[in-house]
Amino acid sequence: MPRFAANLTMMFTEVPFLDRFGAAAQAGFTAVEFLFPYDHPADVIGERLHRHGLTQALFNLPPGRWPDEKGFAALPDRFDDLQHSLRTALPYAQATGVKRVHLMAGMASRGDHRAVEAFYKSVAFAAEFFAPHGLDVVLEPINPRNVPGYFLNDFAFARDLILELKIPNLKLQFDIYHCQILHGDVTTRLREMMPITGHIQIASIPSRQEPDGEELNYPFLFGELDRLGYGGFVGCEYNPRGRTTDGLGWFAPYAGARP
Amino acid sequence: MTLSLGCIADDYTGASDLANTLTRAGLRTVQTIGVPADDLDLPEVDAVVVSLKSRSIEASLAVSRSRSAEQWLRGRGAAHVLFKICSTFDSTDAGNIGPVMDALRADAGATIVLVTPAFPETGRTIYQGHLFVGSVPLHESPLKDHPLNPMRDSNLVRVLARQSTTAIGLLDLTVIARGADAVRDHLAVLAGKQVGAVIADAVFERDLETLGKVALDHRLSVGASGLGLGLARALVAAQTVTSNAADTAAAPPVGGLAACLAGSCSQATLRQITSAQASMPVLQLDPEQVLAGGDEARRALAWARPRLAQGPVLIASSSTPDQVAAVQARYGRDAAGHAIEQAMADIAQGLVEAGVRRLVVAGGETSGAVVDRLKIPGFLVGTEIAAGVPVLRAVGASAGDMLLALKSGNFGGATFFTDALDLMR
Numbered sequence: 063m064p065r066f067a068a069n070l071t072m073m074f075t076e077v078p079f080l081d082r083f084g085a086a087a088q089a090g091f092t093a094v095e096f097l098f099p100y101d102h103p104a105d106v107i108g109e110r111l112h113r114h115g116l117t118q119a120l121f122n123l124p125p126g127r128w129p130d131e132k133g134f135a136a137l138p139d140r141f142d143d144l145q146h147s148l149r150t151a152l153p154y155a156q157a158t159g160v161k162r163v164h165l166m167a168g169m170a171s172r173g174d175h176r177a178v179e180a181f182y183k184s185v186a187f188a189a190e191f192f193a194p195h196g197l198d199v200v201l202e203p204i205n206p207r208n209v210p211g212y213f214l215n216d217f218a219f220a221r222d223l224i225l226e227l228k229i230p231n232l233k234l235q236f237d238i239y240h241c242q243i244l245h246g247d248v249t250t251r252l253r254e255m256m257p258i259t260g261h262i263q264i265a266s267i268p269s270r271q272e273p274d275g276e277e278l279n280y281p282f283l284f285g286e287l288d289r290l291g292y293g294g295f296v297g298c299e300y301n302p303r304g305r306t307t308d309g310l311g312w313f314a315p316y317a318g319a320r321p
Numbered sequence: 322m323t324l325s326l327g328c329i330a331d332d333y334t335g336a337s338d339l340a341n342t343l344t345r346a347g348l349r350t351v352q353t354i355g356v357p358a359d360d361l362d363l364p365e366v367d368a369v370v371v372s373l374k375s376r377s378i379e380a381s382l383a384v385s386r387s388r389s390a391e392q393w394l395r396g397r398g399a400a401h402v403l404f405k406i407c408s409t410f411d412s413t414d415a416g417n418i419g420p421v422m423d424a425l426r427a428d429a430g431a432t433i434v435l436v437t438p439a440f441p442e443t444g445r446t447i448y449q450g451h452l453f454v455g456s457v458p459l460h461e462s463p464l465k466d467h468p469l470n471p472m473r474d475s476n477l478v479r480v481l482a483r484q485s486t487t488a489i490g491l492l493d494l495t496v497i498a499r500g501a502d503a504v505r506d507h508l509a510v511l512a513g514k515q516v517g518a519v520i521a522d523a524v525f526e527r528d529l530e531t532l533g534k535v536a537l538d539h540r541l542s543v544g545a546s547g548l549g550l551g552l553a554r555a556l557v558a559a560q561t562v563t564s565n566a567a568d569t570a571a572a573p574p575v576g577g578l579a580a581c582l583a584g585s586c587s588q589a590t591l592r593q594i595t596s597a598q599a600s601m602p603v604l605q606l607d608p609e610q611v612l613a614g615g616d617e618a619r620r621a622l623a624w625a626r627p628r629l630a631q632g633p634v635l636i637a638s639s640s641t642p643d644q645v646a647a648v649q650a651r652y653g654r655d656a657a658g659h660a661i662e663q664a665m666a667d668i669a670q671g672l673v674e675a676g677v678r679r680l681v682v683a684g685g686e687t688s689g690a691v692v693d694r695l696k697i698p699g700f701l702v703g704t705e706i707a708a709g710v711p712v713l714r715a716v717g718a719s720a721g722d723m724l725l726a727l728k729s730g731n732f733g734g735a736t737f738f739t740d741a742l743d744l745m746r
Contacts, residue, residue: 076396097430129430130487130517169432169513207538209432210505211512269323269400303323303398 064284064292065319067093067119069263069299073306080110087114089307090317095120095297098128099154108157118158119295120200120235120261123151123165123188133166135184136177136213140168144184148191155197162198162260164235167213177213185223189232200260202235205243208270217241217251224258233260237299242267242278249286256290265300272300274312325561326368326552327399329390329425331383331406331417333689334729335545336372339405341711342546343368344702346553348562349569351716353699354692356390361698361717366569367562368553369394369699376407377469380416384424391425401537402429403552408438408445408545409459410452410477411470412484419484422518422543426487429540433512435492435532436481439523440547446524450478450491477520487517494522501534508535523547530554570703570714574746575722577678579633580625581738584665584687586639587730589737593683597635597738602628606638608648611664612657618667625668626675633742636668639684662686666694678723679745681738688727695720706741707733 068086070079077085080102086094094116099107111118124147125133126140134140134147151163165188170177189199201224203217214220217234224232236259241248252259267277274280287296302309310317326348330336333354340352348367356371363369371390375383391402404418404425412418426434439447444455454462458475465473474480482489490511496503511519523529526547533551536542537559542552556562581597583590597603604624611617621636628634638661640648648657669680669691682688696719703712703724710732713725726741734740 075392129427129432130515132432169515171513206509207505209512210509211432211514271323271398271400301395301398301400305396 063316063319064287064296065093066091066313066316067095067295067297069297070094070096071098072299072301076305080106083110083114083116085306087116089310090313091116092318092320093117093119093295095295095299097122098125100124100150104153104157107154111158118160119297120162120164121154121158121160123147123163125166126168131168132209132212133168135165135188136167136170136181138176138180141180141184145187148188152195155192155195161196162200162233163192164202164261165199167201169211170213172213172216172219181213182223182227185232186227186229189227189229193231198231198233198260200233200235202237203240203244204237205240207243215244217245217255221255221258234258235261235263237263238278238283239263239265239267239270239299248278248283252283252286253290256292259292259294261294261297262287262292263297263299265298270300271303272309272312273298274309280312324366324369324394324397324399325401325556327391327394327397327402328368328370328405328549329387329394329402330370330372331376331404331421332374333372334685335405335407336370338709339546339549340370340700340702341705341709342549343370343553344711345705346550347557348553350702351699352702353716354697356386356393357698357717359393363397364701364716366701367556369397369399370405375417375421376411378417380420383417384420387421388424388428391428401539401552402541403549404541404543405549406438406543406545408440408443408547409454409462409464409472410438410480411464411467411472412480413470414483416484418543419481423486425541426517431539431541433508433516434518434539434541434543435521435536435548436477436518436543437521437523437529437532437548438477438545439521439529440545441524441526441529442547445545445547447477447520447522448524449493449522450520451475452477481518481520485518488515490514490516490519492519492521494524494528497522497528497531501531504531504535505538518543526550534558568704570701570712571746575678575714575724576746577723578629578676579679579742579745580629580672580677581633581635581681581683581742582665582669582687582691583635583637583639583683584661585684585730586642586645589731589733590639590683591641592735593733593737594635594637594639596735600739601633601635603635603637606636606664608638608640608644608657608661611638612648612652612660618664618671621668622671622675625672629675629677635738638665638687658686662690666690670694673720673723678720679742680723681726681728681741681745683728683730683737685729688729692727697725700725704744706744707737712741712744
């Protein structure tokens with residue numbers, strides 16, 4: 063049975079950010095993820111997490127000047143900022159005990175060889191930086207309809223890079239929503255890329271809402287994750303149709319799951 | 322229920338125009354007055370337009386009100402939010418369009434925002450980023466002398482850049498003419514250069530349809546009713562919305578007593594009152610009495626109550642321009658206007674207490690005072706009585722189900738009052 067993580071950036075927005083931990087736990091989640099914790103001190107985040115008995119599944123490294131910037135990894139002139147962002151994130155990783163962080167690529171073209179070289183360099187540097195701390199670095203291809211101009215918009219490119227670099231703590235963040243929009247053929251890609259997948263995310267397509275309808279049959283995909291032996295988290299990165307708790311009917315069979 | 326489109330309008334008139342445009346395009350639409358309470362019982366609708374009065378207030382206030390409106394809309398599942406601005410881009414270099422856009426964009430994490438005040442059916446078009454009002458550029462139009470927001474620069478890329486913290490780009494007509502995918506590709510190139518918002522050209526309605534389609538890929542857009550139309554067309558084409566919008570507000574019938582109020586002094590309204598005299602009893606208030614402290618509202622209600630059971634009545638505070646000038650000269654312009662609006666609001670309240678559930682109001686200021694007094698948080702927008710004037714069904718009103726028609730002065734033909742009542746069942 064998959065273990066779901068509530069995405070506190072998109073879910074439970076009825077309450078202020080720090081109160082979303084309690085709201086998620088109340089709704090039966092045992093794990094959470096979010097984009098960025100950096101507006102709050104690391105120990106405050108850790109305290110909220112532990113107070114509610116939650117596991118931190120994932121968060122993103124600092125993105126730079128959000129929302130203009132979405133990371134630095136593919137920006138050749140921003141390597142200093144990238145290094146700094148890793149140091150900023152580390153105390154949050156330690157306070158939460160998270161086992162993986164998402165390295166965002168940034169706004170750049172894959173047709174620009176300088177951007178590609180910068181991305182390889184940043185990815186390797188970040189993975190090596192976090193390895194001694196027992197953390198994986200995950201890379202997420204994002205569809206260009208929602209984020210036009212984002213560097214990493216191809217699952218095959220991400221896969222090839224991960225297989226080529228052969229760094230043990232470098233993994234793929236497989237967002238099924240993005241995969242379906244980018245390429246389709248989700249089940250086959252999950253089967254192929256499962257060995258390098260470190261995190262999974264879900265949402266309905268095309269509305270990016272609860273995974274309980276529209277284009278993909280999520281109950282089948284959840285079963286497939288079990289058949290493939292996926293032991294990681296499934297992040298609920300969707301925009302609720304209304305009140306978050308009103309849309310959790312799909313989640314009822316999975317509430318309270320622990321490893 | 323899924324809300325397909327949320328809108329935040331920076332003034333009430335613009336909100337009404339947008340809500341009417343969305344309804345005519347096929348979206349079941351509710352317009353709210355201000356940010357609604359959390360527990361507003363929203364009917365099944367496709368779009369909600371939150372009307373704010375944030376066009377000319379201090380930027381920080383405009384930002385905080387717009388953000389609460391956005392949060393309310395997102396909390397009801399709005400996947401896309403349109404920040405509705407004036408089609409002449411009314412704002413000073415201090416805002417408020419740029420600061421509100423920046424704040425909403427940050428909240429939505431939106432990479433790039435489409436911005437276009439174009440509304441071709443009213444003569445607002447944009448080419449190479451320059452806004453035209455009819456045949457002249459904005460800075461040569463009467464808007465150059467607007468008392469609150471004088472518009473002296475027609476280049477909206479420059480205007481928005483002065484207000485926003487993000488880089489502003491141009492999406493020009495040659496790209497838009499090549500269709501949605503060309504626009505998507507161009508946005509990707511601009512976003513890659515860290516452009517956070519683009520002024521989009523639009524000359525024909527089809528340009529706005531292309532922009533509407535692309536905008537739905539994103540969480541936020543900024544525009545006038547023209548972009549609202551483009552978004553609505555895209556939602557209808559995608560079959561996200563399917564029902565007949567205008568009929569939604571008509572069913573089930575409301576019944577109850579009917580009355581008309583006229584506070585406007587426009588030529589059109591004066592003609593409409595004359596015409597109504599043939600089909601309903603009409604009482605003319607005496608503005609002198611209202612201002613002298615006479616209880617005209619009580620007199621009007623005493624006159625109306627026994628007549629309501631037989632059919633609709635009309636109570637008018639409208640006067641000829643000469644009479645208006647005389648009263649204003651004696652009591653001052655603002656005091657005269659305010660006293661008459663409040664008397665009309667008193668009358669509206671009394672009429673509703675007497676069982677009126679179908680109310681036609683002529684006059685923009687009078688309409689505002691009546692809606693305030695009746696504490697109506699929002700309306701479901703129905704079919705049009707005259708161009709720009711739809712039947713409205715109250716949502717969340719303490720009096721329960723009721724229908725209204727709210728008309729600014731110079732709208733509608735001579736038979737407006739009876740036309741309205743014919744459609745308000």
